[in-house]
Amino acid sequence: MALRRIKLVVAYDGTNYCGWQVQPNGVSVQAMLQxxxxxxxxxxxxxxGASRTDSGVHALGQVAVFDTSxxxxxxxFVPALNQRLPKDIVIQSAEEVAADFHPRYQKTLKTYEYRILNRRVxxxxxxxxxxxxPQPLDLEAMSKAAEEIIGTHDFHNFCSVKTKVTxxxxxxxxxxxxxxxxxxxLRITGDGFLYNMVRIIVGGLLKVGFHKKTAADIRKSLETSERYVVGPTAPPQGLTLINIEYLE
Amino acid sequence: MALRRIKLVVAYDGTNYCGWQVQPNGVSVQAMLQxxxxxxxxxxxxxxGASRTDSGVHALGQVAVFDTSxxxxxxxFVPALNQRLPKDIVIQSAEEVAADFHPRYQKTLKTYEYRILNRRVxxxxxxxxxxxxPQPLDLEAMSKAAEEIIGTHDFHNFCSVKTKVTxxxxxxxxxxxxxxxxxxxLRITGDGFLYNMVRIIVGGLLKVGFHKKTAADIRKSLETSERYVVGPTAPPQGLTLINIEYLE
Structure with missing residues (x-):
C-alpha cells in the first residue's frame, strides 16, 4: 500500500523530557510520540522533527512528520493521538503532505519566545x-542592542562550541x-538557529540589561572572527518554539 | 520574650498539594510552610491561613500568620524562607502586625480568578x-448572567452541601x-466565599455559555430557598486566590 506522509504540529511542556530527540537516558518527546x-x-x-529542542525547552508549534499506510x-490523528498521549504533549493539527516534504531541509522561518520574570521574588x-x-533590567538598552542582531550575520559567537555545523x-x-x-x-524570528543560539542571545542581552556589556559588545561579537561571547547561555525553561513557517 | 505576630503573603502552585489545610493524607501547603x-x-x-484553598487550587495572595519570639x-523572613521552601511555594512579603490580627476573622475583600481555556485542542x-x-461559549450570555450574582444574596445554592456554615x-x-x-x-471579588462557591458559580455560568441554562436560572438559584443548582462544580486547577484586602 502506498505510504502517506503526515505532518503534525505538536505542542509540549518540555519540563519532564530530556528534549525532543531520543537520548540514551531520559524520555524524549520524540520517543513518547513515536x-x-x-x-x-x-x-x-x-x-x-523540525527542531531539536533541548531538555526543559517547550514548544507550541514543533513540526514532525511520519509515513503511514x-x-x-x-x-x-489529532483526537486519536491526544487521547493516548500524556497531557504535557498535545497534537495541535495533522495534515497530509507531499511524500518529499522534509521538516528540516526546507526553507522556513522559525519563531522562538524567551520569557524573563523580572521582579523581587x-x-x-x-x-x-x-x-x-531579580535584578533591575534596562529594557531600553536591551532593545537597542537587540537591533544589532537583526539581519544576516555570522553567529559563530552565539552558538554552543558543541555544534558540528560549519x-x-x-x-x-x-x-x-x-x-x-x-x-x-523576547520574540525572535529567523531562517535558522544554531545550537543554543537563542539562549546565548538572551544571555548577552541580559548582560546589556545589567549594564555589564553594551550594544557595541554585541556588534563586536557578530563582526569578529575571534571567540568573543558576550554572556552566558540563559536557562532552558524560559524558551518556547512558537511557530515554524514553511516558505515553499 | 514577647511574641511578635508575622503576616505572610504566600503564592503557591497547588498542583502537588492536598490543599491549604493539614490533611490526614497528602502534603498540605500549610504543613510544608509550618x-x-x-x-x-x-x-x-x-x-x-486566611483561606482554606482546596487540592489543586492555586494562590498568588494567600495570607497566613504565626507568632515568634x-x-x-x-x-x-522572605529570603530566608524562600531559600528553604520548594519552588512551588514562594513567600511574597512578610510584615509584623498587631498581636490580635487574625487573618480569617477580620473584614476583608477577597479576589479570585478562574481561567477557562476555550479552544479546539x-x-x-x-x-x-x-x-x-472545547465547546463554543457565549461570553455575552455569561457576562449578562454574571450580573445577577453581583450584590448581596443568599448563596446557599452556590455552596457544597458539605459546608457547616449556617x-x-x-x-x-x-x-x-x-x-x-x-x-x-473570570475575576470575582467579595466579602466572603462559601465552600466551593467560586467553582459552583463558574459551573453555572458555563451552563449559560453552552445555552443550557439562562440568566433567569442563575437568578432563581439565588432567590429560591429550595435546592436549585444551575451547574456542576468546575474543577480546581482553574482557580487562583489572587488577593485578600484587609479593610480594618
Whole structure:
C-alpha cells in the first residue's frame, strides 16, 4: 500500500523530557510520540522533527512528520493521538503532505519566545516557563542592542562550541522585546538557529540589561572572527518554539 | 520574650498539594510552610491561613500568620524562607502586625480568578492552571448572567452541601469576564466565599455559555430557598486566590 506522509504540529511542556530527540537516558518527546503513533497505527514508524529542542525547552508549534499506510483522514490523528498521549504533549493539527516534504531541509522561518520574570521574588506559577531575574533590567538598552542582531550575520559567537555545523551565517528577520507587568518577552524570528543560539542571545542581552556589556559588545561579537561571547547561555525553561513557517 | 505576630503573603502552585489545610493524607501547603518556619526559627509554631484553598487550587495572595519570639526584621523572613521552601511555594512579603490580627476573622475583600481555556485542542503549558473547554461559549450570555450574582444574596445554592456554615449570605462587589485569545478569565471579588462557591458559580455560568441554562436560572438559584443548582462544580486547577484586602 502506498505510504502517506503526515505532518503534525505538536505542542509540549518540555519540563519532564530530556528534549525532543531520543537520548540514551531520559524520555524524549520524540520517543513518547513515536511510541503512541506506533500503538495507534500498528506500524513501525520513523518520526522526524523540525527542531531539536533541548531538555526543559517547550514548544507550541514543533513540526514532525511520519509515513503511514493507514488510509485514515489525516485530521483523525489529532483526537486519536491526544487521547493516548500524556497531557504535557498535545497534537495541535495533522495534515497530509507531499511524500518529499522534509521538516528540516526546507526553507522556513522559525519563531522562538524567551520569557524573563523580572521582579523581587519568584512566582511559583511561572517557575517552569520563565527565567527568574531579580535584578533591575534596562529594557531600553536591551532593545537597542537587540537591533544589532537583526539581519544576516555570522553567529559563530552565539552558538554552543558543541555544534558540528560549519556554516554559522544566519538571518534574523525580527527581534522584539516587550514588557507586560513583571514579564519580559523576547520574540525572535529567523531562517535558522544554531545550537543554543537563542539562549546565548538572551544571555548577552541580559548582560546589556545589567549594564555589564553594551550594544557595541554585541556588534563586536557578530563582526569578529575571534571567540568573543558576550554572556552566558540563559536557562532552558524560559524558551518556547512558537511557530515554524514553511516558505515553499 | 514577647511574641511578635508575622503576616505572610504566600503564592503557591497547588498542583502537588492536598490543599491549604493539614490533611490526614497528602502534603498540605500549610504543613510544608509550618515545617520550614519551625526549622528556621527553631520554635514550635502555629500557622493560621486566611483561606482554606482546596487540592489543586492555586494562590498568588494567600495570607497566613504565626507568632515568634525571634527578634529578626520581618522582611528577612522572605529570603530566608524562600531559600528553604520548594519552588512551588514562594513567600511574597512578610510584615509584623498587631498581636490580635487574625487573618480569617477580620473584614476583608477577597479576589479570585478562574481561567477557562476555550479552544479546539488543549495547550500543554496551560493544563495545570486552567479548565479546558472545547465547546463554543457565549461570553455575552455569561457576562449578562454574571450580573445577577453581583450584590448581596443568599448563596446557599452556590455552596457544597458539605459546608457547616449556617449563614450563607454573602456580598459580591465585582464580577467580570474577559477573553484574551483562547483564555477566558473570570475575576470575582467579595466579602466572603462559601465552600466551593467560586467553582459552583463558574459551573453555572458555563451552563449559560453552552445555552443550557439562562440568566433567569442563575437568578432563581439565588432567590429560591429550595435546592436549585444551575451547574456542576468546575474543577480546581482553574482557580487562583489572587488577593485578600484587609479593610480594618
Amino acid at each position: 511510541k503512541h503513533i506506533e500503538a495507534l497505527t500498528g506500524e513501525k514508524i520513523m518520526l522526524t 493507514r488510509p485514515w483522514p489525516a485530521e483523525r 519568584p512566582l511559583p506559577n511561572q517557575r517552569l516557563n520563565s527565567y527568574f531575574v 556554516n554559522t551565517v544566519r538571518t534574523i528577520t525580527n527581534l522584539t522585546l516587550t514588557r507586560e507587568e513583571d514579564m519580559i518577552c | 515545617k520550614h518556619i519551625e526549622a528556621l526559627t527553631g520554635e514550635k509554631i502555629m500557622l493560621t 525571634r527578634p529578626w526584621p520581618a522582611e528577612r 488543549p495547550l500543554p503549558n496551560q493544563r495545570l492552571n486552567s479548565y479546558f473547554v 449563614n450563607t449570605v454573602r456580598t459580591i462587589t465585582n464580577l467580570t469576564l474577559t477573553r484574551e485569545e483562547d483564555m477566558i478569565c
